[in-house]
Each structure stands twice: as C-alpha cells, then as structure tokens.
Amino acid sequence: MSKKEKDPKIQEKITEFKNLCNALGLKLTHQRLEIFSELCRSVDHPSAEILYKRLLKRISTLSLDTVYRTLMTFKEYGLIDKIETTENQSRFEVKMSTHHHFICKNCNKIYDFDWKDFDESALPDNLSNIGGVIHKSVIVYGYCNACDEKKNEKVNKLRF
Amino acid sequence: MSKKEKDPKIQEKITEFKNLCNALGLKLTHQRLEIFSELCRSVDHPSAEILYKRLLKRISTLSLDTVYRTLMTFKEYGLIDKIETTENQSRFEVKMSTHHHFICKNCNKIYDFDWKDFDESALPDNLSNIGGVIHKSVIVYGYCNACDEKKNEKVNKLRF
DNA sequence: AAGAAAATAAGTATTATTCTTATTTAGTAA
DNA sequence: TTACTAAATAAGAATAATACTTATTTTCTT
Numbered sequence: 025m026s027k028k029e030k031d032p033k034i035q036e037k038i039t040e041f042k043n044l045c046n047a048l049g050l051k052l053t054h055q056r057l058e059i060f061s062e063l064c065r066s067v068d069h070p071s072a073e074i075l076y077k078r079l080l081k082r083i084s085t086l087s088l089d090t091v092y093r094t095l096m097t098f099k100e101y102g103l104i105d106k107i108e109t110t111e112n113q114s115r116f117e118v119k120m121s122t123h124h125h126f127i128c129k130n131c132n133k134i135y136d137f138d139w140k141d142f143d144e145s146a147l148p149d150n151l152s153n154i155g156g157v158i159h160k161s162v163i164v165y166g167y168c169n170a171c172d173e174k175k176n177e178k179v180n181k182l183r184f
Numbered sequence: 185m186s187k188k189e190k191d192p193k194i195q196e197k198i199t200e201f202k203n204l205c206n207a208l209g210l211k212l213t214h215q216r217l218e219i220f221s222e223l224c225r226s227v228d229h230p231s232a233e234i235l236y237k238r239l240l241k242r243i244s245t246l247s248l249d250t251v252y253r254t255l256m257t258f259k260e261y262g263l264i265d266k267i268e269t270t271e272n273q274s275r276f277e278v279k280m281s282t283h284h285h286f287i288c289k290n291c292n293k294i295y296d297f298d299w300k301d302f303d304e305s306a307l308p309d310n311l312s313n314i315g316g317v318i319h320k321s322v323i324v325y326g327y328c329n330a331c332d333e334k335k336n337e338k339v340n341k342l343r344f
Numbered sequence: 345a346a347g348a349a350a351a352t353a354a355g356t357a358t359t360a361t362t363c364t365t366a367t368t369t370a371g372t373a374a
Numbered sequence: 375t376t377a378c379t380a381a382a383t384a385a386g387a388a389t390a391a392t393a394c395t396t397a398t399t400t401t402c403t404t
C-alpha cells in the first residue's frame with residue numbers, strides 16, 4: 025500500500041492527535057497511536073480489518089476488537105471519519121484537507137478529489153426545513169481508469 | 185410510516201417496474217412485486233429488515249433472505265438504489281426523481297432534498313484522472329429539526 | 345513508586361448478510 | 375390448459391462484521 029512514510033504533514037497530524045488526546049482526556053496508548061498513525065499513512069480508506077492486518081506487523085498482540093473500539097472512539101471525538109459507502113464493511117480515513125470521494129463501481133476503490141467550487145457554494149434554502157447542516161460532501165460513482173484498462177486488456181486478449 | 189398509498193406516480197413506477205422485469209427476463213413473482221411496491225411507498229429509506237417486517241403483514245410466509253436477495257437483484261439491475269451511509273445496516277430506496285440526502289447525526293433519519301443547481305453543475309476536470317463518472321450525489325450531515333425540538337424539550341424540562 | 349481509572353486482549357455474543365437445498369412458481373411452448 | 379423448464383422461494387445453516395464481558399495491563403496522576 026502506497027504510504028507517505030515521513031511526510032511532514034503526517035507528522036504534524038500525529039502531533040495534533042497527541043495534543044487532542046490530552047485535551048480530550050483520552051489516554052495516549054501505544055495502540056491508539058499506532059492505529060491513528062497507520063490510518064494517517066493509508067491512502068486507501070481501509071476497513072477495520074485491513075488496518076488490523078497491517079498493524080499486526082507492528083503490534084503482534086493487537087486484537088481486532090481494539091481496532092474497532094478505537095476507531096469508534098476516534099470517530100466519536102471527530103479525530104477520524106467513517107466513510108459513506110454502500111458496502112457492508114465500514115471504511116475510515118483521517119482527513120488531511122477537505123475533499124470528496126470517487127467510488128469505483130467495479131473494484132470499490134475510493135479515490136479522493138478536490139472540488140473547491142463546491143466547497144464554496146451555498147446549500148439550497150429548502151434545507152432549513154429539514155435541519156441545520158454541519159458538513160457536506162459529494163460522492164461520485166463510475167469506473168476508475170485502472171478498471172477500464174483491465175477491461176480493455178481482457179477485450180484485447182479475446183480479440184487476438 | 186407515512187405512505188402515499190394511491191399516488192399515481194407510484195402506480196406508474198410499478199407499471200414501469202413490471203415492464204422492466206419483462207424486458208430484463210426477471211420473473212415477476214408475487215414477492216418481487218410486493219417488495220418493490222413496499223419500497224416505492226416507503227419514504228424512510230428502510231433497511232432490508234424493516235422492509236421484511238412491513239411485508240410480513242402482506243406475505244406471512246416471506247423469508248428475510250428473499251428480501252435481501254431480491255433487493256440485491258433489484259440493485260444489480262438498477263431498479264432500486266442502495267444508499268451510502270456510515271451505518272452498518274444497508275438502506276434502500278426507489279428513486280422517483282433526482283435528489284440528495286440529509287442524514288441526521290442524532291437519529292440517523294435520512295431526508296431527501298432537491299438541489300437543481302448542483303445537478304446542473306459540471307464536475308471538476310481533475311476527475312478524468314481518476315475515471316469516468318456515471319452518477320454524482322451530495323450528502324449533508326447535521327441535526328434534523330425534529331431532533332433539535334426534542335433536545336430543547338429536554339433542556340426545558342431541566343430548566344423548570 | 346503507588347493507585348485509580350481507563351484501555352486492552354481474549355474469548356464469547358450478537359447483528360447483518362449470504363449460502364445450501366428441497367420445494368414451488370412463472371413463463372413458455374405444445 | 376397443461377406440462378415443462380428454468381428461475382425463485384423458504385427454511386435453516388453458515389459466514390461476516392461488529393460489539394460485549396471480564397480479567398489483566400497500562401497510562402496518567404500524585
């Protein structure tokens with residue numbers, strides 16, 4: 025999995041995380057730090073189970089329940105985001121900056137993309153009849169270029 | 185549950201459904217028709233289990249598995265939509281027209297809202313690097329007015 | 345360094361969804 | 375209409391995803 029090992033932004037985020045844990049009265053355990061760091065480094069919006077498998081290499085005694093529980097806690101405190109999907113396995117991310125998601129209908133990969141115009145646009149008035157908005161995001165569906173290429177390879181194989 | 189029992193739009197949608205089943209080679213079973221109709225009438229984006237419970241009143245021998253299987257099939261053929269959520273129970277809808285979702289952070293209710301300007305707006309260019317888009321939608325989060333009212337009631341009770 | 349509160353690991357439990365198989369049904373063709 | 379065939383269903387078992395229980399360990403405080 026493509027990681028950004030020593031990206032200063034990640035270091036910064038982890039420092040911020042430590043400070044927030046302190047401020048929130050969350051104990052800064054080894055597990056919490058590793059789970060948060062791993063999720064920070066992950067660019068693929070991993071599930072709890074995927075994270076757990078990656079983390080086992082660093083903490084061999086880690087339990088899957090701890091990953092679930094910790095992600096839950098992080099989410100409750102707004103330290104990470106749970107992603108909206110149609111899959112039945114939850115996926116997570118640490119948001120470094122505002123972005124939106126492209127989800128591939130074939131491979132289910134989630135890609136981030138920026139859309140400044142959207143971020144700056146006002147929501148429709150009729151929303152006030154429903155409630156007060158705290159956060160907005162766009163999800164787009166389609167077939168990612170990687171999947172298209174694979175499909176073309178197969179077609180070419182059939183052809184020759 | 186607020187239903188629109190004899191709404192002509194729903195009747196139309198059901199007729200369309202029957203035609204599509206025919207065209208797609210899907211057998212038009214009693215179960216399929218009832219499941220589709222019930223989902224059409226539902227304004228609350230129900231889960232498979234909720235649908236199942238409602239349908240039991242009409243088809244006492246219905247099995248939950250049939251509901252799951254049928255919803256899956258419908259989704260595969262694009263007859264219904266599975267909704268993006270952060271919950272672990274899947275939720276579904278029959279889309280009568282383009283709309284977007286407001287999800288209440290407190291009660292998890294999903295409200296529909298229209299946003300024509302968004303529907304007509306062009307997606308950012310950088311998306312072509314990721315893949316070809318087929319569908320786009322907005323999700324907004326917040327606290328719905330119903331939950332706000334309840335909260336205020338509690339506060340008032342505490343106050344007096 | 346010691347103690348209290350919180351977090352973890354391990355195993356168990358629950359919830360959500362899917363699979364297996366025998367039976368039934370819809371659509372088709374005689 | 376009747377009979378046939380493929381597809382769909384019901385029931386129950388199985389799997390997958392997540393959460394709970396409790397004894398032990400760890401962090402943070404003093």
